[in-house]
Amino acid sequence: MSISLEEVRHVARLARLKLTADEEARFAPQLANIIDYLGMLQELNTDNVPTTSQVTGLTNVTRADIISCAPRQDELLACSPLPKEDHQLLVPSVFS
Amino acid sequence: MSYTNLTISTAHQMLSAGKISPIDLTKHCLEQIEKTDPTINACITVIKEQAIAHAEDAAKRYKNGEPRGILDGIPLSIKDVFCIRNIRTTAASHILENFVPPYDATVIGKLKNAGAIFVSKTNTDEFTCGASTETSAFGVTKNPWNTETVAGGSSGGSAASIASGQCLGSLGTDTGGSIRQPAAFCNVTGLKVTYGRVSRYGVISMASSLDTIGPLARSAEDCAHLLEIIAGFDPNDSTTPQVPLKDYSMEAKKALPKYRIGIPQEYFGDALTEETKIAVESAAKVFEKMGCTLIPLSLPHTKYAVSVYYILSPSEVSSNMSRYDGIRFGPGPKKIPDDLQEYFFAAREEGFGDEMKRRIMIGTYALSAGYYDAYYKKAQKVRTLIIRDFEEAFKNVDALLTPVSPYPAFKIGDKSQDPLQMYLADTLTIPSSLAGIPGISLPCGFTSEHLPIGLQLLSPAFTEERLLQLGFHYQTATHHHLTCAPITI
DSSP states (O other), rough: OOOOHHHHHHHHHHHHHHOHHHHHHHHHHHHHHHHHHGGGGGGGGOTTTTOOOOOOOOOSSOOOOOOOSSSOOOHHTTTTTTTTTTTTOOOOOOOO | OOOOOOOOOHHHHHHHHTSHHHHHHHHHHHHHHHHHHHHHEEEEOOHHHHHHHHHHHHHHHHHHTTOOOOOTEEEEEEEETTTTTTTTOOOOGGGGGOOOOOOOOHHHHHHHHOEEEEEEOOOOOOGOSSSTTTTOOOOOEEEETTTEEEEEEEEEHHHHHHTTTSSEEEEEEEEETHHHHHHHHTTEEEEOOTTSSSSOOBBSOTTTOOOOEEESSSSSSHHHHHHHHHBBBBBTTTTOOOOOOOHHHHHHOOOOOOOEEEEEEEGSTTOOOHHHHHHHHHHHEEEEEEETTEEEEOOOTTTEEEEEEHHHHHHHHHHGGGGGGSSSOOOOOSSSOOSSSHHHHHHHHHHHOOHHHHHHHHHHHSSSSTTTTIIIIIHHHHHHHHEEEEEEEHOOOOOEEESSSSSSOOBTTTTTTTTTHHHTOOOOHHHHHHTOOOEEEEEEEETTTTEEEEEEEOOOOTTHHHHHHHHHHHHHHOOOEEEEEGGGG
8 A cells, every 4th residue: 555656746746745856755765654554554344433533522613703803904914924905915816 | 049840839829928029930930041942942932021021010910919810920931833912923834934923822811811921932843743843943852851862742842941940831732642742751740631621722733633732830730720721612712612610720639539540551562661661650559559449451442543643633734734825824935936836836845844744745645536535534433443442441440541652752863764653652642632532741750861751641531630630649649740850950
């Protein structure tokens, strides 16, 4: 069940990571080693076992839709290093 | 006088009696940071002026005989993943190195109202992903007991700051052992709470089905005082159930019932060093002397826990890290590409360190088409089996007693080149994290090389008071927790 260099490149692309050749060479055997180890779960029969995605048992937690003014808009905008215009952030264009 | 093993409880008595002032105490901690941090590197940011200003306010309250409670005027450090308004919060990552949040995390607001004083933001593995603080973008934190060894992780900065006398307590986060293991490595007491007991609003996420927030301090009693302030339902965190709170510090001091304490055999396997085994077994005998019964038992799925964790937690990490794209968070690439996709690639390549890239890739792999059933779904099923192990055990026992870590603090660099070995460092803390149950890490002795050894106690969900009570009574019978690290002398 190990992972090939091709798969490492594919996964990196899915994860929006651009790896250098040096990183690929370093990560591929490390990831293969880890994924081989994780394979031990296959030896367990889990046919009738339900999945656990969370442990609180809480479902559909809602609260009143009340607008709070903290933090203020200008404070939030100040968190971003991007340029600002008319109380908005300027981001790179999606379509060139 | 020396404040280096001063507990919060004792400090509050001294402050109330006017024997010391919050200003002296805070200045002492800031001086201790100046003295020890060039060696230890526990702090990412030191909060000097604001700390002194807040200490002056606390001094006035004590002078008027109106302190806000036991935490008033107490200097604390805070792991650098908690948002404090107008204080830089980095998650030890380049991608957030200039992030200054405009709001307080819920628990930070609660501590501020209680009068606590923040002296530093402490080092951690990047986005809390690690067991040694070696993956921090701000350099490794060194262990105050031996500076060639790691302080543990990911809350290594928090544990080391207490052990170096830089503060009286700290807040950390624990996803797979990140409070308990550094506490054990640095001779500090650390509490991992039940999942959902403490609000995570305003705390930078790692793995959302596992992350918890808890205190580190010099005693179980101090952890109880901190928990009392930070615990509880929060409308801003939909994962906090409305389970009633306890008066934790009062419960901790109640006479110890004849608890049945389970000793799970899987936690005492071959990987355990002899010295750790001896120290933990003699700690068990202390509980026996106090009237508890030791019951050997088995948690059969223990060996699968690391595999489950290293599928589920990187999957959640890969999802949580998608917001760091150079637009929503992060400074963006140095050279702006024409194409938006390339912008994301470059921002993330420059912003994340190796371990984050590895975890994001493991998670993306486990969630990708063709592997989802074999890895992610399979791990979710085995998580159920691990939870059932604990449920079965707690039918017969009130708590479980184990080592925190198979070995004491390891040498810096020893495991950082082999990620799998680093993951296995959390073998004994991960199963309880998957089950969402609470655990406490208590100092229980030293190796022949004077490295601290930690004892772990686990109990059913929402019974933190039982762990704090066991811890309080253990620390009444022993004095390991008050032994000072060489750097403080």
